[in-house]
Amino acid sequence: MDERKINTWLNNDENQIGYYTSSYDVILIERKRCIKLLADIISYHFPIKENLNILDLGCGDGIITSYLYKQFPQNNYFLLDGSSEMLDKAKERLNIGNISFINQSFEDYIKQICKECEYDFVFSSNAIHHLDYFKKNELYNKIFKELKYDGMFINIDVVLPNSNESEKLQFKMWSNWVNETITNYNLTEQIGKHDELPKRYKSSPENKPSKLVDQLDMLQKIGFRDVDCFFKYSIFAMFGGVK
Ligand SMILES: C[S@@+](CC[C@H](N)C(=O)[O-])C[C@H]1O[C@@H](n2cnc3c(N)ncnc32)[C@H](O)[C@@H]1O
Numbered sequence: 001m002d003e004r005k006i007n008t009w010l011n012n013d014e015n016q017i018g019y020y021t022s023s024y025d026v027i028l029i030e031r032k033r034c035i036k037l038l039a040d041i042i043s044y045h046f047p048i049k050e051n052l053n054i055l056d057l058g059c060g061d062g063i064i065t066s067y068l069y070k071q072f073p074q075n076n077y078f079l080l081d082g083s084s085e086m087l088d089k090a091k092e093r094l095n096i097g098n099i100s101f102i103n104q105s106f107e108d109y110i111k112q113i114c115k116e117c118e119y120d121f122v123f124s125s126n127a128i129h130h131l132d133y134f135k136k137n138e139l140y141n142k143i144f145k146e147l148k149y150d151g152m153f154i155n156i157d158v159v160l161p162n163s164n165e166s167e168k169l170q171f172k173m174w175s176n177w178v179n180e181t182i183t184n185y186n187l188t189e190q191i192g193k194h195d196e197l198p199k200r201y202k203s204s205p206e207n208k209p210s211k212l213v214d215q216l217d218m219l220q221k222i223g224f225r226d227v228d229c230f231f232k233y234s235i236f237a238m239f240g241g242v243k
Contacts, residue, residue: 009086021060026181026187026194034231034236052075053120054078054122055123058106060081062091062094076098080109087102110135110138119143122146123153123155124156126158129208129209131208140215144243149243150243151242153219156231159232162213171198174197209235224242228241
């Protein structure tokens with residue numbers, strides 16, 4: 001099956017890109033907190049924050065790397081995304097040195113052999129759920145291979161609830177969070193725009209979330225240590241491990 005037929009991101013779908021980039025702080029639960037936690041993890045894990053090779057998988061418009069860059073500028077950043085439109089947005093945002101942009105799908109990245117690729121920190125946000133369970137396993141293996149010893153991988157992503165009933169509850173938590181955020185920040189232009197979000201997410205074949213427990217298990221079996229979940233709220237989780 002050609003992934004491009006299912007995954008609208010890889011086709012540069014304008015509606016998808018417009019909707020996402022204009023509302024990610026409203027539709028992704030505790031988005032800003034998660035980005036802050038990512039920076040906290042880097043701070044804790046790497047005593048010397050210089051000359052690190054940092055890979056952002058599915059970087060989108062580069063907003064997360066730009067946040068990390070402001071805090072830790074003395075590092076080499078690599079941004080990979082299968083959508084050329086999203087990567088162009090990242091290039092506009094990050095028109096600075098020590099940054100490399102790679103227009104490649106995860107599927108092609110998995111297949112590519114790169115002897116000189118060595119990363120200290122690999123992260124991804126809200127992108128890997130577009131791969132099914134088996135492709136996730138291949139991607140996590142590839143990440144493990146390209147991490148240096150003591151390097152770390154963190155994935156911020158939506159995960160599959162353990163049962164239908166649990167999913168209903170977690171979707172309700174998601175809708176409540178979105179509505180609270182709109183009210184708390186008086187985002188009148190966002191009112192009513194996201195009412196069908198959990199339903200749309202669930203029915204879209206390009207979303208292939210896997211259970212958190214399965215992904216933690218997968219990472220452990222691959223050889224990651226200190227595998228853990230560092231944040232979870234509704235279907236949104238942040239997890240990873242160290243090589
Ligand atoms: C929801 S956006 C997240 C962007 C960014 N990481 C963020 O948190 O704002 C998902 C990103 O993953 C990319 N993506 C989705 N499926 C992909 C695939 N199979 N290969 C490479 N990139 C992919 C999309 O092009 C898009 O930029």
